[in-house]
Amino acid sequence: MVQVRTRFSPSPTGALHLGGAHTALFNWLFSRHHGGVFILRIEDTDKERSQEKFVVEIQESLQWLGLFWDEGPYRQSARLSIYREFARRLYEAGAAYYCECEPEDLEARRQAALARGEKPRYEGRCRERGLGPAPHRALRFKTPQTGMTVWQDAIKGVIAFDNQELDDLVLLRVDGLPTYNFAVVVDDITMNISHIIRGEDHIPNTPRQILIYEALGSPLPVFAHMPLMLGKDRGKLSKRHGALPVLAYREQGFLPHTINNYLARLGWSHGDQELFTAEELIRYFSLDQVGKSPSVFDQEKLLWMNSHYLKEMPCPDLARILVPYLAQIGIDSIAPDYLTQVVATLRTRVKTLVELATAARFYFVDPRPYEAKAAEKFLTPRAAPLLREVMRALAAAPDLSEATLSRMLQELAAQTGEKLVNLAQPVRVALTGRTASPSLTEVIAVLGKNEVLQRIENALHFIEKN
Ligand code: GLU
Numbered sequence: 255m256v257q258v259r260t261r262f263s264p265s266p267t268g269a270l271h272l273g274g275a276h277t278a279l280f281n282w283l284f285s286r287h288h289g290g291v292f293i294l295r296i297e298d299t300d301k302e303r304s305q306e307k308f309v310v311e312i313q314e315s316l317q318w319l320g321l322f323w324d325e326g327p328y329r330q331s332a333r334l335s336i337y338r339e340f341a342r343r344l345y346e347a348g349a350a351y352y353c354e355c356e357p358e359d360l361e362a363r364r365q366a367a368l369a370r371g372e373k374p375r376y377e378g379r380c381r382e383r384g385l386g387p388a389p390h391r392a393l394r395f396k397t398p399q400t401g402m403t404v405w406q407d408a409i410k411g412v413i414a415f416d417n418q419e420l421d422d423l424v425l426l427r428v429d430g431l432p433t434y435n436f437a438v439v440v441d442d443i444t445m446n447i448s449h450i451i452r453g454e455d456h457i458p459n460t461p462r463q464i465l466i467y468e469a470l471g472s473p474l475p476v477f478a479h480m481p482l483m484l485g486k487d488r489g490k491l492s493k494r495h496g497a498l499p500v501l502a503y504r505e506q507g508f509l510p511h512t513i514n515n516y517l518a519r520l521g522w523s524h525g526d527q528e529l530f531t532a533e534e535l536i537r538y539f540s541l542d543q544v545g546k547s548p549s550v551f552d553q554e555k556l557l558w559m560n561s562h563y564l565k566e567m568p569c570p571d572l573a574r575i576l577v578p579y580l581a582q583i584g585i586d587s588i589a590p591d592y593l594t595q596v597v598a599t600l601r602t603r604v605k606t607l608v609e610l611a612t613a614a615r616f617y618f619v620d621p622r623p624y625e626a627k628a629a630e631k632f633l634t635p636r637a638a639p640l641l642r643e644v645m646r647a648l649a650a651a652p653d654l655s656e657a658t659l660s661r662m663l664q665e666l667a668a669q670t671g672e673k674l675v676n677l678a679q680p681v682r683v684a685l686t687g688r689t690a691s692p693s694l695t696e697v698i699a700v701l702g703k704n705e706v707l708q709r710i711e712n713a714l715h716f717i718e719k720n
Contacts, residue, residue: 256448257290257291257446257448258284258285258288258289258290258291258448258449259285259290259291259293259445259446259447259448259449260281260282260284260285260290260291260292260293260447260448260449260450260451261281261292261293261294261295261326261441261442261445261447261450262274262277262278262281262282262292262293262294262295262316262321262323263294263295263296263297263438263441264278264296264297264312265296265297265298265300265303265304266296266297266298266304266305266306266308266309266312267300267303267304267305267308268308269308269311269312269315269499269500269501270311270312270315270316270499270500270501271497271498271499271500272483272491272497272498272500272513272517272551273453273482273483273491273497274312274500275315275316275319275321275500275513275517276480276483276517276520276521277451277452277453277480278316278319278321279319279321279514279517279518280451280480280521280522280539280544281449281451282321283518283535283536283539284449284451284539284540284541285324286536286539287536287537287539287540290448291324291325292321292322292323292324292325293323293324293325293326293328293445293447294313294316294323294325294326294327294328295326295327295328295329295330295441295445296309296312296326296327296328296329296330296331297330297434297437297438298329298330298331299330299331299431299432299434299437301331301431304331309327309329311499311501313327314501315499315500315501318500318501318504318510319500319510319513319514320510320511320514320532321514325445328441328445330432330437330441333437333440333441334430334431334432336440336444337426337432337436337437337440338426338430340436340440340470341393341425341426341432341436343470344393344395344425344466344469344470345387345393347469348396349395349396349469349470350393350394350395350396350425350469351380351381351383351384351385351393351394351396351422352380352385352386352387352388352391352392352393352394353379353380353385353391353392353393353394353422353424354380354385354388354390354391354392355376355379355380355392357428360376363377375421376394376421376422376423377421378421378422380394381394381396381422390428391428392424392425392426392427392428393424393425393426394422394423394424394425395422395423395424395425395436395462395465395466395469396422397417397420397421397422397423397462397465398417398465399417399418400417400418401417402414402415402416402417403415403417403420403461403464403465405460405461405464405474405477407477407478407479408449408476408477408478408541409478409479409480409481409541409544409546410454410457410479410546411546413457413460415461417461417465420461420462420465423435423436423462424436425466434459435459435462435463435466436466438459438463439463439466439467439470442475443467443470443472447475448475448476449475449476449478449541450475450476450477450478451478451480451541452478452479452480453479453480453482454479454480454481454482455482456479457479460477460479478541478544480521480544481521481544481545481546481547481548481549482548482549483497483520483521483548483549483550483551484548484549484550484551485497485550485551486550486551486552488548488550491551495551495553496551496553497551500513505608506606506608507560507579507606507607507608507609507610507611508556508560508606508607509560509563509564509567509575509607511532511563512556512559512560512563513556514532514535515529515530515535515559515563516555516556516559518530518535518539520549520551521544521545521548521549522539522543522544522545523543523545524538524543528559529559529562557605557606558605560605560606561604561605561606564601564604564605564606564607564610565601565602567601569594569595569597569598569601570590570594572597572601572610573590573593573594573596573597574590575607576593576597576607576610576611576614577593579607579608579610579611580593580611580614580618582608582611583611583612583615585611585614585615585618585619588618592617592700593614595699595700596614596617596700597610597614598696599692599693599696599697599700600613600614600692603692616685616686616687616688616691617700617701620709620712621683621684621685621686621687621688621709622687622712622716623687624683624687624688624713624716625683625687625688625689627689628683628687628688628689629683629716629720631679631689632679632680632682632683632689633680633683633684633713633716633717633720634680634717635717637676637680637717638714638717638718639670640666640670640672640676640677640680641680641681641684641710641713641714641717642714643666643669643670644663644666644677644681644710645707645710645711647662647665647666648662648698648703648706648707648710649703649707651703654698654699654702654703655699656695656696656699659694659695659698659699660695663677663678663694663695678694680713681694681710682694682697683713684709684710684712684713685697685698685701685706685709685710
């Protein structure tokens with residue numbers, strides 16, 4: 255195979271959503287699999303709709319996902335002279351012509367065609383007029399009026415369009431800016447793109463683009479049109495289905511690898527394997543295994559996958575990536591070793607990093623005020639002597655190992671004739687402020703003796719005052 259060169263070419267008219275990330279990922283995986291080059295190109299010729307903040311956000315999203323590009327970002331807005339040069343070539347070869355039809359006139363004809371129930375198309379009024387370049391003239395492509403345009407799509411198989419269905423598309427607008435279909439072909443040719451992997455919504459553009467390649471005498475790349483991602487109700491994926499911009503997933507506490515693994519499995523499969531390391535995705539990815547039918551976005555599965563990876567990740571790594579989420583809730587300057595112990599007690603109980611940070615809060619700040627219901631039920635005068643017993647036993651404990659602490663609690667239960675839960679729950683509320691937490695022995699071991707004794711004493715004060 256020639257050197258694989260793929261590109262991701264978003265228009266910066268909005269944030270990068272899951273659909274865009276899906277396309278970027280497939281291009282990235284394909285190029286990594288083949289030891290090729292992955293290019294980022296910003297398609298910003300639509301000046302009105304393109305915004306710099308989206309250029310920044312798209313790059314930040316790709317970087318967060320780890321989809322680093324080898325070349326670029328190229329920007330179409332910086333390549334206008336290249337498009338003009340290719341336009342000149344097409345014009346001089348007789349494959350394009352200037353058109354002076356007025357926009358109002360074209361719009362009126364468009365509306366009339368729609369009113370007649372016909373597909374609007376340019377009727378070719380200037381096609382044979384032999385007009386040369388001049389202000390207020392657009393350059394149009396002279397689409398062949400007969401024959402078919404056919405390609406072997408690497409995902410969809412053979413696709414054919416009747417050239418008669420295609421009208422003479424504008425290459426350069428009156429303002430000298432290229433249209434999408436023209437700029438994309440010039441870029442893909444000059445950037446030596448070998449494989450164009452993009453959403454199937456671009457299929458209607460492909461015959462037009464192929465005809466431009468042919469008019470320029472350039473060899474065709476491989477086209478691969480990916481099935482779209484739908485919502486659960488099989489409608490176009492949107493916010494309604496829980497689909498969000500990529501960076502919103504970071505904000506909500508998803509791991510970038512979760513998003514990559516999840517998106518890779520949308521439309522692509524490798525047997526029935528669901529979970530892949532990044533290396534496995536690169537090793538196994540192939541366009542042959544991309545299905546033809548749309549895939550359905552499932553928020554629950556995404557959460558499941560995230561909780562899986564939270565459990566799998568080495569605790570020191572998890573601790574490190576949790577730091578900004580803790581900072582968000584005002585918890586700063588944490589000792590890494592302490593945080594590593596904290597996450598080890600919590601990570602099997604949460605689905606996102608935000609949940610993990612929230613659940614970890616009591617390890618860093620005083621649990622008061624206690625959850626009202628928890629305090630009402632367990633921090634009662636009846637619990638006070640039990641809490642004192644626990645303090646006494648703990649103060650004397652030789653160490654805080656799981657074995658020592660379990661034995662201690664059991665002995666206390668036997669001595670006082672209380673059920674273990676009646677003993678444990680008041681301590682849990684005293685230490686964590688709530689009734690649900692990691693196992694008590696883990697919490698005690700992480701908080702350490704001094705802190706535990708202090709918190710139980712605080713709970714005793716609370717009981718006295720109430
Ligand atoms: N800029 C186009 C888009 O955002 C992508 C074009 C292409 O991949 O050819 O949909």
